[in-house]
Amino acid sequence: MQLTKTQMDLINKQIARLRASDSYYGKLYRDLGIEKIESQEDFEKLPFSSKDDLRNAYPLGIAAVPEEEIVRIHSSSGTTGKPVIIPYTAKDVDDWAIMFARCYATAGITNRDRIQITPGYGLWTAGIGFQAGAEKLGAMAVPMGPGNTEKQLQMMQDLHSTVIAATSSYALLLGEEVQKRGLKDKLSLKKGVIGSERWGEKMRARIKEQLGISLYDIYGLTEIYGPGIGISCDEENGMHYWDDYLYLEIIDPITGKPVPDGEEGEIVLTTLVKEGAPLLRFRTHDLSRIIPGNCPCGCKYPRIDIIKGRSDDMFKIHGVNIFPSQVEDVLKLVKGVSSEYTIALGYDEETNRDVMMVTAEGDYNYSFTDMAQEIRERFKSRIGVTPKVVIVPIGTLPRSEKKTKRVTDYRDR
Numbered sequence: 001m002q003l004t005k006t007q008m009d010l011i012n013k014q015i016a017r018l019r020a021s022d023s024y025y026g027k028l029y030r031d032l033g034i035e036k037i038e039s040q041e042d043f044e045k046l047p048f049s050s051k052d053d054l055r056n057a058y059p060l061g062i063a064a065v066p067e068e069e070i071v072r073i074h075s076s077s078g079t080t081g082k083p084v085i086i087p088y089t090a091k092d093v094d095d096w097a098i099m100f101a102r103c104y105a106t107a108g109i110t111n112r113d114r115i116q117i118t119p120g121y122g123l124w125t126a127g128i129g130f131q132a133g134a135e136k137l138g139a140m141a142v143p144m145g146p147g148n149t150e151k152q153l154q155m156m157q158d159l160h161s162t163v164i165a166a167t168s169s170y171a172l173l174l175g176e177e178v179q180k181r182g183l184k185d186k187l188s189l190k191k192g193v194i195g196s197e198r199w200g201e202k203m204r205a206r207i208k209e210q211l212g213i214s215l216y217d218i219y220g221l222t223e224i225y226g227p228g229i230g231i232s233c234d235e236e237n238g239m240h241y242w243d244d245y246l247y248l249e250i251i252d253p254i255t256g257k258p259v260p261d262g263e264e265g266e267i268v269l270t271t272l273v274k275e276g277a278p279l280l281r282f283r284t285h286d287l288s289r290i291i292p293g294n295c296p297c298g299c300k301y302p303r304i305d306i307i308k309g310r311s312d313d314m315f316k317i318h319g320v321n322i323f324p325s326q327v328e329d330v331l332k333l334v335k336g337v338s339s340e341y342t343i344a345l346g347y348d349e350e351t352n353r354d355v356m357m358v359t360a361e362g363d364y365n366y367s368f369t370d371m372a373q374e375i376r377e378r379f380k381s382r383i384g385v386t387p388k389v390v391i392v393p394i395g396t397l398p399r400s401e402k403k404t405k406r407v408t409d410y411r412d413r
């Protein structure tokens with residue numbers, strides 16, 4: 001998707017703001033002599049920004065405004081190393097709430113709704129994002145925070161909460177409790193707004209069924225405000241994102257070049273109006289694609305597909321780019337195999353070729369040999385690469401959360 005004139009003007013303002021500041025990116029842009037962009041091509045020459053930059057700038061080196069304008073910070077935990085700290089101005093906090101309220105509205109939530117918020121409060125952006133958005137919309141926030149399922153269920157009944165905000169795993173847990181206790185008819189829940197962990201169709205169907213609600217995927221990351229920069233609509237075909245606040249590119253994670261609309265790749269985000277910590281071309285490592293065309297729901301904001309995995313899990317072997325979603329699609333077809341897998345890439349001296357080894361989990365009721373054979377064949381026919389396959393008993397591989405790395409590359413590059 002090409003930059004509009006308005007977006008380009010806003011990006012030039014962001015560049016000017018950075019250059020005028022003493023921040024990490026201000027110095028970088030001055031050193032590189034970047035003053036403004038005049039075309040798509042200019043924009044695509046701008047350097048990427050990354051979580052590593054933000055770590056290098058720890059704690060507040062990223063701040064592009066004077067101290068007195070910063071009203072809050074958030075931090076993303078990060079699985080390794082130093083955390084990342086993002087400073088917000090009053091306008092940033094307000095812009096985020098506006099975007100979040102827009103998410104609720106896109107999900108058909110109104111000021112008559114009561115939103116029970118179960119994600120955590122504190123340094124990370126989840127709970128407070130859901131809350132500020134609810135207040136901006138004029139809905140009633142019920143700020144529970146995580147855990148204490150007993151109390152969650154009580155409040156849900158007493159206050160007639162109509163919306164549950166949760167991670168998919170907590171929504172599933174609540175759903176199971178509701179079913180176990182036969183509470184479904186005593187609840188007023190209609191909708192669930194679910195944070196952007198990766199979750200499968202099976203889990204979605206179970207939560208819907210157990211709680212009797214419609215579900216909406218919300219997208220976001222701490223580095224770019226937090227959750228609330230995009231959400232799915234009733235069409236359940238991708239998430240709308242707010243292109244008046246963000247410019248979104250999809251790039252090939254290996255070459256760094258933008259891919260045509262509709263093709264899968266890594267989401268790269270540019271903030272258009274952020275003050276505290278403007279980020280240009282921030283690599284999210286989330287994999288998705290732009291969904292071309294208008295959404296039948298009538299919402300004019302563009303769409304991306306739901307998150308398909310992490311670009312750290314994308315790899316190239318024998319000249320073929322392989323996405324985690326393709327691996328998952330293959331495994332889904334094989335009876336007896338779970339959704340968990342790991343992949344190791346290595347170099348075989350004997351044959352002078354790269355080799356790929358897939359470890360998948362199999363159910364004891366099926367033949368491990370047959371499962372391995374089927375996986376090999378399906379890889380060959382669908383992806384064009386034949387892996388070596390090892391089947392291990394279900395429960396052997398580590399359970400993955402959103403950021404777990406499934407692919408290890410032992411090749412010299």
Ligand code: ZN
Pocket residue numbers: 233234235240295296297298299
């Ligand atoms: Zn829509």
